Amino acid sequence: MNTPGLARKRTLVLLNIASVVERADEQVLPAVYLFIGKALHATPAQLGTLTLCRALVQALSSPISGVVGNKVDRTHIVSFGCFLWGIMTAAIGMADSLRQAMIYSGINGIGLALVVPCVQSLIADYTPAEKRGAAFGVLYFTGALGGLIGGFFATNLGRSTVFGIEGWRCAFHLVALVSIVTSVMTMWLAVDPRKKLAGLISPLGDNPKERWTDDAESAFSSMKLPGVESPRRKSTLRLDLTPINTTTVESAPKVPNRKIWEDVLSVMRIRTFQIIVLQGIVGSMPWNAMVFITLWLQLLGFSDFAASLLMALFALGSALGGLLGGAIGDWAAKTAPDKGRIMAAQFSVACGLPLSIILLKGLPTEDAHGLTDSLAPRYALVMSLFGLLISWCGSANSAIFAEIVPDNLRSVIYAFDRSFEGAVAACGMPLVGIIAERGFNFEGHLAESHADAAKASLNAKALANALLVCLVIPWTLCVIFYTGLYKYYPRDRRRAGNGVAQDVKIMGSSPRPSPAAPVIVEVASGSSSNRLAPRASHGYSPIS
Numbered sequence: 139m140n141t142p143g144l145a146r147k148r149t150l151v152l153l154n155i156a157s158v159v160e161r162a163d164e165q166v167l168p169a170v171y172l173f174i175g176k177a178l179h180a181t182p183a184q185l186g187t188l189t190l191c192r193a194l195v196q197a198l199s200s201p202i203s204g205v206v207g208n209k210v211d212r213t214h215i216v217s218f219g220c221f222l223w224g225i226m227t228a229a230i231g232m233a234d235s236l237r238q239a240m241i242y243s244g245i246n247g248i249g250l251a252l253v254v255p256c257v258q259s260l261i262a263d264y265t266p267a268e269k270r271g272a273a274f275g276v277l278y279f280t281g282a283l284g285g286l287i288g289g290f291f292a293t294n295l296g297r298s299t300v301f302g303i304e305g306w307r308c309a310f311h312l313v314a315l316v317s318i319v320t321s322v323m324t325m326w327l328a329v330d331p332r333k334k335l336a337g338l339i340s341p342l343g344d345n346p347k348e349r350w351t352d353d354a355e356s357a358f359s360s361m362k363l364p365g366v367e368s369p370r371r372k373s374t375l376r377l378d379l380t381p382i383n384t385t386t387v388e389s390a391p392k393v394p395n396r397k398i399w400e401d402v403l404s405v406m407r408i409r410t411f412q413i414i415v416l417q418g419i420v421g422s423m424p425w426n427a428m429v430f431i432t433l434w435l436q437l438l439g440f441s442d443f444a445a446s447l448l449m450a451l452f453a454l455g456s457a458l459g460g461l462l463g464g465a466i467g468d469w470a471a472k473t474a475p476d477k478g479r480i481m482a483a484q485f486s487v488a489c490g491l492p493l494s495i496i497l498l499k500g501l502p503t504e505d506a507h508g509l510t511d512s513l514a515p516r517y518a519l520v521m522s523l524f525g526l527l528i529s530w531c532g533s534a535n536s537a538i539f540a541e542i543v544p545d546n547l548r549s550v551i552y553a554f555d556r557s558f559e560g561a562v563a564a565c566g567m568p569l570v571g572i573i574a575e576r577g578f579n580f581e582g583h584l585a586e587s588h589a590d591a592a593k594a595s596l597n598a599k600a601l602a603n604a605l606l607v608c609l610v611i612p613w614t615l616c617v618i619f620y621t622g623l624y625k626y627y628p629r630d631r632r633r634a635g636n637g638v639a640q641d642v643k644i645m646g647s648s649p650r651p652s653p654a655a656p657v658i659v660e661v662a663s664g665s666s667s668n669r670l671a672p673r674a675s676h677g678y679s680p681i682s
Contacts, residue, residue, distance in 0.1 A: 145329040146264050152328045153257050156216055157281040159320045160253055162288030163227055166313050168429035169292040170306040172436050178236045182580060183571030189429060190567045191240045195247030197557050203255040204553025208401065208546065212256040217325035223249030224317030231310030255553035262540040262548050263331050270540050274533035275464020282457030286450045288313060293432060293446035405551050409626035410542050413619060414535050418559035421487060421531060421616035427570045427608035430601060437598035438503055439510035451518050455525025463530025467537060476628035479534040484620045486530035487613050493524045494609040498602045542630040574604035
């Protein structure tokens, strides 16, 4: 039987697969910068602009996902997004000029924009508040594994030829194929929890007595409403979406449809959202800048295999860091509900400052024999630790977002976060190339630079200096901006009431004012008692 529990597990697996493919798709392009630069005669700044096209369109298109995802089945949006980015990824692999690649890369960004916010909001809806940090940690873990696989695979394939086709083009085609398969699986098997529960519990009408199925009982039990017994022992469930406490509910008034712009404005006014977006703009710039690290390692003299292996270790560290950060965030939130996640995120960002200096300036570039690959173990240790410690913020921010808005606005808040952060932070990609060329004298396009060992060494130093500027300054600002959450996050969290048990009053007076109406549940069998359900059960519930 297709139970809610089975649908939940299947959907979560597919969402994580979509995250894997999404990150693999993002990492294929920077992983083959050297080979694209040679084939299309591009400079680092032009390659950064190529990536910027995708990231900028993705950021500007993200609100579409939030608005549409608030109205229709989100699994269909994820499926369409996977299909669109798959087609455009294949098109990039066939591009003959930098201009063509930019156009295809930009359209590819639309597909990515449709997927990410809906995946995050579905994860939040399917997960109880106290476990969201771990759930988002798993999401970032699987995504980082996708980046690891995509980057390692593409870098090693890039120089070869497969059936007469350049290897870097084959890398794009294979990722495109996997994306389309993921699209079909998501459309066929994934379930939006809104749609699932809507089919299990029908609205109260003229005949209030409902007939319960095993699926309905399971869904009801998973809501964990305080004081409400199983429907096996009580016969009637009545839902009233009004903000008053009554003793008898005869009918449920219709909830007026809010206009889209009202939903958007209600999210924009939340101070916690504004602060996280602000820190995210500067905090995401280093991650965008780090797409040049593979190229930097190759210019230093590392072989393609060694460079890809080092980036794979960095990605693996990031994947494990996502899991670790999510678990630490949940533990910190239980220990200090109003500041635990904030402290974990600040610590993670602060770790990036000394580690970036050590990586880019503190390690030797060649051994006593003038070789580079022999230094790989030192770089591997630093890059693994680097990835492990700087990747906690994503799970912390996503968990915080789920707590400061009603559940029906989660698609909106995730989408607009990606839009505002991505639009500005994407500038970090071409900025590295521009600073390297104009500020630190990076010379020539990549075909010339890689052929001349002396020039490659000088260009590697220029690129390292540019990377250091684009990492240290933004992360310093990010640590500072996070401090604003200590004032506003506790207030916004309590106003929304998500996951805050003390904001729910049971058996007595009316509830505290909330941005959304509470749910009054009447259980009738001989005698009746009214219970006020937690905010998380409005309309539908995270299924634990």
